[in-house]
Amino acid sequence: MPQTDPTRNIVLIGMPGSGKSTVGVLLAKRLGMGFVDTDLLIQEKAGRTLQDIVDQEGYKELRHIEEQVLLDLNVQHQIISTGGSAVYSAEAMQQLKANGVAVFLDIPLKLVIERIGDHSARGISRRPDQSLHALFEERLQLYRRYADLTVSGEGRNQDEVCEAVVKGLCSDPVR
Template identity: 85%
Template sequence: MPQLDPATNIILIGMPGSGKSTVGVLLAKRLGMGFVDTDLLIQEKAGRTLQEIVDQDGYQALRHTEEAVLLDLKVQHQIISTGGSAVYSAAAMQHLKANGVAVFLDIPLKRVIERIGDHSARGISRRPDQSLGELFEERYQLYCQYADLTVAGEGRNQDEVCDAVVKGLGSLPVR
């Protein structure tokens, strides 16, 4: 088992389709922690789906709402599944990492495309002229920058990714 302080959160970051929500629930069960899906908190705060926010107010509005939700989040001993664009807010990531370990669930672009299909209905925060490939390249650098631990998802099912996260957390210094 990982040597985490009981108050420490595990923050999952990565592209849509990387398994943050699914692996997050598995991790919460395995480690006896709570689970928070920030996409759901954003929808609750806005009273709309992520896609409705993007369609009606633009991708920047989604990022702004996401940042506000993340900065308001004050939890302990939780698995936090963030939206794919959480890493655009340095302030939000600093806030989350002050009491948590960031785990990047890394999958290749081809897997993202396979898993999310028609991304136009996913509420993905991207410029209207930006391809999924361009978005992937832009975000990849940010995920790497904020990650305390990177776990490759390629060739692994959700349980195997969960196992790899637990093993990886065990190799980190006590937090």
């Protein structure tokens, strides 16, 4: 088992359906760390679901609330599962990376569609005229920009993704 810096966080980024929450819980158990799901923090702060925010006030409001939650987050030795749109805030990502390593859980678009099904009910932060394919392409560039470590989820179950992250962190000098 890798020794992790007791103050450093592991920040999971990626598309909805990439396994950030599920793999995050597995990683927390495997590494003896805490777990934070920022989507839940957003819902708690707003007092409603992500989809309600998008439906009532639009995707920009969801991104604004998400940015505030991320900027206010002050934790150590946690696995942080971010919302898929966290990467739209350079300031928030800079802060997360200042005390953590960003791990991109990379899955292809076909797997995103397979896993999330009807994305209109997922509270996904996207422009009303933007297709899921266009959103995927846009975000892919941002995930790659911020990732310290990229782990492919294609052809792997969540346990295998968790192990791949642990192995990647063991060999990654960023930690």
